[in-house]
Amino acid sequence: MLLGKRGFELVERCALGDAMEINKDLIAASSTPIVLAILAEGDSYGYAILKRVRELSGGRMEWTDGMLYPVLHRLERLGYVEARWEVAESGRRRKYYRITSRGRAQLAEERRQWQAVDATLRGIWSALRIPVPAGDPVWAVPLPQGA
Amino acid sequence: MSSPENAATLEAQIGRWRSYLERRQAIRSVDVAELEDHLREQIAGLVEAGLAADEAFLVAVKRLGELDAISREFAREHSDRLWKQFVTAPTDAGEPQTAVRTDAIVAFGLAVAAAVAVKVPALFGLDLNQHAGFYLRNAGLFVLPLLTGYFVWKRRPDPVTLRWLAVAFIAAAVFANVYPFAPHVPGSSTHDPGNTEMLTVLHLPIALWLVVGVAYAGGRWGQVSGRMDFIRFSGELFIYYVLIALGGGVLTGFMALIFESIGVDIEPFFESWLLPCGAAGGVIVAAWLVEAKQSVIENMAPVLARLFTPFFAAVLITFLGTLVWTGRGIDIERDVLIAFDLILVVVLGLLLYSVSAREATAPPGIFDVLQVVLLVSALLVDAVALWAIAARITEFGFTPNRVAALGENVILLVNLAWSAALYTRFLRRRGSFTDLERWQTNYLPVYAVWAAIVVIVFPPVFGYI
Numbered sequence: 284m285l286l287g288k289r290g291f292e293l294v295e296r297c298a299l300g301d302a303m304e305i306n307k308d309l310i311a312a313s314s315t316p317i318v319l320a321i322l323a324e325g326d327s328y329g330y331a332i333l334k335r336v337r338e339l340s341g342g343r344m345e346w347t348d349g350m351l352y353p354v355l356h357r358l359e360r361l362g363y364v365e366a367r368w369e370v371a372e373s374g375r376r377r378k379y380y381r382i383t384s385r386g387r388a389q390l391a392e393e394r395r396q397w398q399a400v401d402a403t404l405r406g407i408w409s410a411l412r413i414p415v416p417a418g419d420p421v422w423a424v425p426l427p428q429g430a
Numbered sequence: 431m432s433s434p435e436n437a438a439t440l441e442a443q444i445g446r447w448r449s450y451l452e453r454r455q456a457i458r459s460v461d462v463a464e465l466e467d468h469l470r471e472q473i474a475g476l477v478e479a480g481l482a483a484d485e486a487f488l489v490a491v492k493r494l495g496e497l498d499a500i501s502r503e504f505a506r507e508h509s510d511r512l513w514k515q516f517v518t519a520p521t522d523a524g525e526p527q528t529a530v531r532t533d534a535i536v537a538f539g540l541a542v543a544a545a546v547a548v549k550v551p552a553l554f555g556l557d558l559n560q561h562a563g564f565y566l567r568n569a570g571l572f573v574l575p576l577l578t579g580y581f582v583w584k585r586r587p588d589p590v591t592l593r594w595l596a597v598a599f600i601a602a603a604v605f606a607n608v609y610p611f612a613p614h615v616p617g618s619s620t621h622d623p624g625n626t627e628m629l630t631v632l633h634l635p636i637a638l639w640l641v642v643g644v645a646y647a648g649g650r651w652g653q654v655s656g657r658m659d660f661i662r663f664s665g666e667l668f669i670y671y672v673l674i675a676l677g678g679g680v681l682t683g684f685m686a687l688i689f690e691s692i693g694v695d696i697e698p699f700f701e702s703w704l705l706p707c708g709a710a711g712g713v714i715v716a717a718w719l720v721e722a723k724q725s726v727i728e729n730m731a732p733v734l735a736r737l738f739t740p741f742f743a744a745v746l747i748t749f750l751g752t753l754v755w756t757g758r759g760i761d762i763e764r765d766v767l768i769a770f771d772l773i774l775v776v777v778l779g780l781l782l783y784s785v786s787a788r789e790a791t792a793p794p795g796i797f798d799v800l801q802v803v804l805l806v807s808a809l810l811v812d813a814v815a816l817w818a819i820a821a822r823i824t825e826f827g828f829t830p831n832r833v834a835a836l837g838e839n840v841i842l843l844v845n846l847a848w849s850a851a852l853y854t855r856f857l858r859r860r861g862s863f864t865d866l867e868r869w870q871t872n873y874l875p876v877y878a879v880w881a882a883i884v885v886i887v888f889p890p891v892f893g894y895i
Binding site: 328329330347348349350352353356357360371373375376377378 | 460461463464465467468470471472474493494495496497499500503504506507508
């Protein structure tokens with residue numbers, strides 16, 4: 284099962300990607316609003332949620348795929364989302380998630396908090412006037428806020 | 431894009447990945463299904479992007495992340511899962527919920543039937559207090575046919591086996607009730623069971639337990655694994671039964687307390703209803719619990735066996751040491767044989783349940799050495815006792831109790847002596863552990879046959895005393 288050169292490149296790109304090293308705590312803290320916001324757009328399932336995260340962040344926010352599911356289960360336990368099993372067009376059973384009214388309330392609350400953090404950071408960045416080094420667009424990526 | 435054989439290897443890879451994931455305690459089968467759906471979609475996407483199927487599989491698995499890390503996250507989110515909870519109704523979608531419910535309904539129906547069966551003879555004027563002997567002799571027959579019925583319903587054995595099970599119970603009912611047993615105190619009205627009657631009371635359930643075993647194994651009685659499963663079942667059943675009895679004791683105490691406060695004595699109700707009916711029904715409920723939870727909760731009997739093997743070994747060695755050091759002989763009382771029988775039974779239990787949980791292919795370890803030490807010390811203790819008894823057996827005379835106890839002692843001694851030999855062979859890597867398993871499971875009918883002999887032959891030989 285040797286990968287060809289092309290395969291390796293793809294592995295590199297897909298698995299490690301152009302993801303930035305975003306601090307674990309930051310990922311953990313932002314996962315709830317991101318997932319809730321994506322589900323607020325419409326019911327979805329794990330793989331599609333991850334795809335949407337990648338799209339929104341332009342590939343810069345890379346989650347370990349498996350880690351999404353415990354997050355979804357936590358949101359389910361807290362009553363922010365509901366899950367149901369459906370048979371997808373592929374014929375496989377698939378678990379879909381839907382945001383609940385409590386989830387929407389939580390999303391609004393998270394959004395308020397993140398906006399406060401964001402506003403504070405923006406303020407301090409502009410006051411510092413330190414140029415962000417090119418090619419390191421960490422700070423340039425707007426966090427998705429309930430898109 | 432992918433040829434059929436590529437698809438087949440992919441399926442095999444996914445299957446391996448799934449079985450690896452399923453071993454994680456914190457990840458349930460529904461979660462595995464969810465993750466698998468993810469994996470497959472990821473693979474499909476990558477294949478579309480131009481990867482070969484096996485490459486796509488590798489990438490997809492890698493993207494899912496380290497299994498240990500995922501498992502840890504799942505465990506953090508579902509910490510309750512590390513405590514295996516006993517739920518009778520599966521919450522996971524897709525499991526046969528109706529089958530579980532039917533099983534519970536049948537088990538509880540049979541438990542109620544057993545409880546009722548205990549009270550049926552009272553309708554024919556056989557009162558529990560007046561005819562204690564009748565109830566004691568038939569104790570097994572109130573419950574065990576129903577327990578057997580439960581397993582017949584679950585395992586559906588072939589008609590020949592079914593016929594033999596029925597024959598065994600009918601024969602048991604005949605031998606329990608046709609003999610003209612003499613009361614313990616001649617002429618007394620309360621009818622305390624006499625010697626041979628008491629032997630029947632004690633041995634009939636042992637003989638019938640084998641019948642339950644045949645029904646439990648359901649066609650696998652001929653195999654070592656089938657009989658070993660029955661041994662495991664028996665141990666767990668015993669533990670569950672003790673727990674249920676403890677719960678029943680608490681319930682009764684509580685009842686007595688609150689009813690006493692309003693001046694109502696519950697003792698008559700307890701003696702003639704709660705205790706006999708509860709004891710009968712409890713057996714079936716315990717059996718159902720063992721069946722329902724066998725893969726959910728770790729078996730307790732092997733845990734207890736492992737825990738207590740060192741202690742029992744220490745006690746027996748200390749006893750032998752004291753015997754040699756002080757030069758005392760064993761004070762042979764009339765019932766001392768029974769005490770030594772019980773020691774052998776306990777040692778056999780420790781051995782049996784350690785064997786039942788041991789991986790047969792694992793190499794010998796320190797615990798195996800300990801087992802042999804326990805076996806040898808038990809054999810030495812028993813040999814000392816037998817030697818002391820043999821010297822005085824003529825003086826005491828051959829009463830039915832003594833012959834029965836002696837027979838049991840010999841049976842257990844033979845079993846443990848050969849087990850010690852097989853175990854030593856295994857320790858010296860001259861034999862395999864399965865020899866010991868086979869020996870133990872093959873020996874099971876011996877106990878039942880001896881018990882049957884005591885029930886059938888002893889009363890007429892000893893004149894029904």
